[in-house]
Amino acid sequence: MSEILVLVDHDDGAVRKTTTELLTIARRLGEPSAVYVGAGAEAARETLQAYGAAKVYVADSPDMDEYLVAPKVEVLAQLMASASPAAVLIPSTPEGKDIAGRLAIRTDSGVITDAVDARPGGGEGLETTQSVFAGGYTVEARVTRGTPIVTVKPNSATPEQAEGAAQVESVSVTIPDSARATRITDRQPRTKSGRPELTEAAIVVSGGRGTGGDFAPVEAFADSLGAAVGASRAAVDSGWYPHAFQVGQTGKTVSPQLYVAAGISGAIQHRAGMQTSKTIVAVNKDSDSPIFDLVDFGVVGDLHKILPQATEEITRRKG
Amino acid sequence: MNIVVCVKHVPDATANRTFRASDNTVDRAGVDGLLSELDEYAVEEALKIAEAGDGEVTVLTMGPEPATDAIRKSLQMGAHKGVHVSDDAIHGSDAIATSLVLAAALKRLEYDLVLCGMASTDGVMGLVPAMLAERLGIPALTYAVEVSIDGDRVTVRRDSDTAVETVVAPLPAVVSVTDQINEPRYPSFKGIMAAKKKPVETWTLADLDVDASQVGLDAAGTAVTSYQARPPRSSGTVISDEGDGGVQLVDFLAAQKFV
Ligand SMILES: Cc1cc2nc3c(=O)[nH]c(=O)nc-3n(C[C@H](O)[C@H](O)[C@H](O)COP(=O)(O)OP(=O)(O)OC[C@H]3O[C@@H](n4cnc5c(N)ncnc54)[C@H](O)[C@@H]3O)c2cc1C
Ligand SMILES: Nc1ncnc2c1ncn2[C@@H]1O[C@H](COP(=O)(O)O)[C@@H](O)[C@H]1O
Numbered sequence: 001m002s003e004i005l006v007l008v009d010h011d012d013g014a015v016r017k018t019t020t021e022l023l024t025i026a027r028r029l030g031e032p033s034a035v036y037v038g039a040g041a042e043a044a045r046e047t048l049q050a051y052g053a054a055k056v057y058v059a060d061s062p063d064m065d066e067y068l069v070a071p072k073v074e075v076l077a078q079l080m081a082s083a084s085p086a087a088v089l090i091p092s093t094p095e096g097k098d099i100a101g102r103l104a105i106r107t108d109s110g111v112i113t114d115a116v117d118a119r120p121g122g123g124e125g126l127e128t129t130q131s132v133f134a135g136g137y138t139v140e141a142r143v144t145r146g147t148p149i150v151t152v153k154p155n156s157a158t159p160e161q162a163e164g165a166a167q168v169e170s171v172s173v174t175i176p177d178s179a180r181a182t183r184i185t186d187r188q189p190r191t192k193s194g195r196p197e198l199t200e201a202a203i204v205v206s207g208g209r210g211t212g213g214d215f216a217p218v219e220a221f222a223d224s225l226g227a228a229v230g231a232s233r234a235a236v237d238s239g240w241y242p243h244a245f246q247v248g249q250t251g252k253t254v255s256p257q258l259y260v261a262a263g264i265s266g267a268i269q270h271r272a273g274m275q276t277s278k279t280i281v282a283v284n285k286d287s288d289s290p291i292f293d294l295v296d297f298g299v300v301g302d303l304h305k306i307l308p309q310a311t312e313e314i315t316r317r318k319g
Numbered sequence: 320m321n322i323v324v325c326v327k328h329v330p331d332a333t334a335n336r337t338f339r340a341s342d343n344t345v346d347r348a349g350v351d352g353l354l355s356e357l358d359e360y361a362v363e364e365a366l367k368i369a370e371a372g373d374g375e376v377t378v379l380t381m382g383p384e385p386a387t388d389a390i391r392k393s394l395q396m397g398a399h400k401g402v403h404v405s406d407d408a409i410h411g412s413d414a415i416a417t418s419l420v421l422a423a424a425l426k427r428l429e430y431d432l433v434l435c436g437m438a439s440t441d442g443v444m445g446l447v448p449a450m451l452a453e454r455l456g457i458p459a460l461t462y463a464v465e466v467s468i469d470g471d472r473v474t475v476r477r478d479s480d481t482a483v484e485t486v487v488a489p490l491p492a493v494v495s496v497t498d499q500i501n502e503p504r505y506p507s508f509k510g511i512m513a514a515k516k517k518p519v520e521t522w523t524l525a526d527l528d529v530d531a532s533q534v535g536l537d538a539a540g541t542a543v544t545s546y547q548a549r550p551p552r553s554s555g556t557v558i559s560d561e562g563d564g565g566v567q568l569v570d571f572l573a574a575q576k577f578v
Contacts (some may be wrong), residue, residue, distance in 0.1 A: 101450045184484050189481060250497060268333055313565055
């Protein structure tokens with residue numbers, strides 16, 4: 001069966017959910033090989049095995065963390081030459097896109113970004129689905145040259161377990177001197193919020209300018225639903241919420257089961273990040289807000305009254 | 320200090336963007352185009368760097384004839400000169416071919432720093448900056464929220480999901496910037512008048528020694544096989560809060576099994 005390379009996204013050995021999604025998609029295309037770059041492969045192996053990795057390529061060396069994408073590009077380029085995979089799947093993150101772009105040039109291969117699905121293309125490699133023009137269109141595409149390189153969005157598949165052999169093969173990587181010139185000189189990890197990851201959450205509750213800077217009702221409502229918290233750019237630009245939580249064209253794309261927009265007007269750039277959500281709810285005091293064109297359920301009114309009442313009601317019903 | 324900013328002319332995101340039925344490429348004729356909003360941040364950052372020292376800002380675009388408007392707007396903002404690569408053979412190019420043409424143009428220009436937007440607002444691939452760096456054999460520092468130049472080194476701050484990073488590289492380098500980096504200026508009346516006299520060169524593929532067979536739809540490494548407008552969402556229920564809006568909201572959520 002043809003080999004599919006899956007670049008593992010991990011936090012020092014803790015495999016992110018996006019990776020198990022990619023392994024699940026890879027199994028529809030062939031036999032997945034996980035490509036693990038950095039420290040902690042031992043800890044990661046169990047998860048990679050549980051989600052069907054036939055092989056785990058491991059590349060690790062002490063100074064790897066000091067460079068941007070160079071180590072991952074080198075390892076993948078090397079494996080593309082030695083293993084002749086049928087496709088390479090990479091998480092659709094800023095880093096993933098940098099890696100995909102460089103690999104495409106190195107190997108003269110077609111590249112597709114932000115796929116939400118990849119499947120066998122009926123004798124002709126693979127076929128992908130993407131959402132484009134701010135979620136206004138769905139397109140299907142194929143790679144017509146080289147080894148398909150596809151970046152896949154989070155939440156594109158439900159991870160399914162399937163035992164793999166997870167045979168470990170170590171890969172030695174040499175980072176060329178030219179790439180060593182670019183160095184990460186400082187890294188301040190983010191403090192975790194304790195809530196679900198924005199791009200992975202089943203429910204997202206976002207606040208906008210209409211919060212007036214007070215995100216407490218948004219957070220309390222989110223917590224009553226076990227949801228992640230998001231924000232519009234207006235709220236982020238005002239310094240009310242960190243940029244990592246921005247939903248939209250220049251923030252995160254989310255596609256949860258339920259999206260709640262509170263005090264958000266629904267500008268095209270915001271819709272670009274949420275309009276593929278299954279169920280959409282809005283709370284906004286202006287009935288003419290464009291967000292109401294998207295909703296399954298909307299409440300016209302003041303979020304500072306409606307959200308606390310809803311939070312209280314949920315708590316009451318939970319008893 | 321020579322700064323080249325790569326800018327793209329894109330269909331207006333607030334209009335009804337669509338595809339050309341004949342070849343499944345982005346329809347660039349039926350919708351008004353403009354300078355990609357995300358490239359305005361790159362132009363602004365270039366102007367700031369140039370103003371802080373002694374720099375010249377060249378804007379570079381590849382695209383059909385109307386793409387010259389993207390150069391014009393950048394010149395109005397304050398860039399010094401423009402280069403427009405235009406050739407019928409370019410139609411339908413993918414990111415691989417775009418980076419080939421832009422890299423060839425950059426080789427004919429003098430540059431210490433190449434600035435890009437984080438992504439174009441039509442394709443939103445965000446691939447070209449890394450591809451340019453790969454082709455030119457220089458560092459790429461992408462998604463910068465802060466850029467500073469110190470002699471022959473560039474330092475950027477990146478604000479990723481997991482960490483805030485400081486990255487340093489020698490010049491020349493490619494830097495892409497996000498919309499968090501600055502507030503792009505509006506062209507002033509003076510700027511608009513001055514732009515009329517600024518030089519804009521138009522280059523063809525022949526000027527760049529790029530063979531037409533390497534670009535365009537036929538050379539693309541990917542093909543869109545079909546496109547479909549997302550069906551409009553069926554209109555939902557919108558109620559007015561009469562004092563029990565929160566409870567009604569929970570009723571809806573409970574009916575949908577979210578509570
Ligand atoms: C290049 C570019 C990229 C962008 N990227 C993004 C992006 O990634 N994400 C994004 O979100 N935006 C993005 N934007 C910005 C976008 O165009 C809008 O400006 C932004 O989404 C507006 O945020 P908002 O809805 O919170 O604010 P507003 O548009 O000001 O809307 C606030 C809403 O709150 C309502 N409201 C006020 N008070 C209350 C109350 N007490 N109770 C209930 N409702 C109330 C108002 O009726 C209004 O509808 C981008 C713009 C550009 C140019
Ligand atoms: N045709 C083009 N002409 C000039 N610059 C471009 C072009 N296409 C992309 N770019 C640059 O590359 C960045 C990323 O574009 P993309 O990879 O298409 O999302 C843009 O913000 C521009 O700075």
